[in-house]
Amino acid sequence: MTTANTVTVNDLEVFADRLDPKRAADIYKEHGALVVRGLMSPYIERIRQDIELAAKEALALYDKAVKTPEGWVTPDHTLWIPAPKGFSRDKQIMVLACGYKNSAAAFMSALDKKCLDIVEGILGADVELFMDGQCLYKEPVGGHAKNLHQDVAYFEHRYEGPVGVLNYCVDTDLNNGALHVIPGTHRLGVLDHIDTSSHLGLDEHEWPWERALPITGKAGDAIFFHVKTVHGSKSNFSKASRPVMIHRYRAANDYVVVTATSVDKRKASAAAMEQAKKENQQGFIVRGRRAFDVDRANAPA
Numbered sequence: 604m605t606t607a608n609t610v611t612v613n614d615l616e617v618f619a620d621r622l623d624p625k626r627a628a629d630i631y632k633e634h635g636a637l638v639v640r641g642l643m644s645p646y647i648e649r650i651r652q653d654i655e656l657a658a659k660e661a662l663a664l665y666d667k668a669v670k671t672p673e674g675w676v677t678p679d680h681t682l683w684i685p686a687p688k689g690f691s692r693d694k695q696i697m698v699l700a701c702g703y704k705n706s707a708a709a710f711m712s713a714l715d716k717k718c719l720d721i722v723e724g725i726l727g728a729d730v731e732l733f734m735d736g737q738c739l740y741k742e743p744v745g746g747h748a749k750n751l752h753q754d755v756a757y758f759e760h761r762y763e764g765p766v767g768v769l770n771y772c773v774d775t776d777l778n779n780g781a782l783h784v785i786p787g788t789h790r791l792g793v794l795d796h797i798d799t800s801s802h803l804g805l806d807e808h809e810w811p812w813e814r815a816l817p818i819t820g821k822a823g824d825a826i827f828f829h830v831k832t833v834h835g836s837k838s839n840f841s842k843a844s845r846p847v848m849i850h851r852y853r854a855a856n857d858y859v860v861v862t863a864t865s866v867d868k869r870k871a872s873a874a875a876m877e878q879a880k881k882e883n884q885q886g887f888i889v890r891g892r893r894a895f896d897v898d899r900a901n902a903p904a
């Protein structure tokens with residue numbers, strides 16, 4: 604297996620201004636990760652502005668947060684988790700309600716031609732969006748770590764599963780929560796996850812941070828990662844927020860068969876795996892088309 608011990612960021616890196624989509628897709632297929640410098644630069648300032656406006660809205664709703672199994676949710680659908688010691692509040696933002704439904708810049712960036720050229724090289728001709736854009740928001744001075752994990756623990760698919768594209772919205776380094784990946788782990792299958800402070804994660808004794816390759820970058824850099832690639836990010840110790848905007852794409856015929864945020868939920872969902880259906884799971888087609896499948900009787904209205 605290829606590991607972070609032998610793979611460097613240089614091996615994963617290409618540049619948007621001289622992009623060869625096939626080479627980029629090949630890097631992704633080999634390592635389960637790809638860094639495209641500057642891919643989202645045309646959009647990132649506007650995305651960042653929309654994110655900070657959404658953060659203000661979420662904070663204004665703080666007193667209306669309702670307890671859920673994952674933490675708390677405010678009426679805007681922002682997810683909060685317990686704050687670290689010494690924080691000014693008892694809850695911190697984890698997943699901020701900013702995505703395609705409330706930010707045109709986020710949505711337009713998901714349709715970027717160069718991005719989709721790479722995704723098509725990975726997934727094939729017919730591609731749909733999975734989810735509505737996801738903003739992981741690390742608050743300043745201690746904002747949450749996302750423990751090493753595979754996304755497949757949260758959303759296992761029938762086929763290849765989604766390609767994640769995590770976009771740095773600010774310059775991101777080791778102090779404010781750079782993404783770490785373990786190249787080659789996309790070939791390992793679904794690993795056993797445990798419940799952690801950031802929901803499903805890998806046992807840190809078996810999967811210490813030292814095994815992972817940190818990817819620092821500028822606002823606008825994009826990191827593509829496979830649904831089975833082990834990845835995560837440490838806390839934000841800087842004085843400013845560290846948001847990312849994640850796009851996810853999947854083949855037009857793919858669909859979720861297991862979905863969970865905790866070990867118990869995953870067990871229950873896995874038990875019902877064979878009942879999972881594509882119905883009600885169609886995302887917007889962003890490349891190619893969706894062939895009508897008479898067996899699924901799942902035509903657009």
Ligand SMILES: O=C(O)CCC(=O)C(=O)O
Nearest residue numbers: 739749782834835836847
């Ligand atoms: O916020 C981050 O850096 C990590 C995000 C992540 O790991 C995920 O959403 O799966």
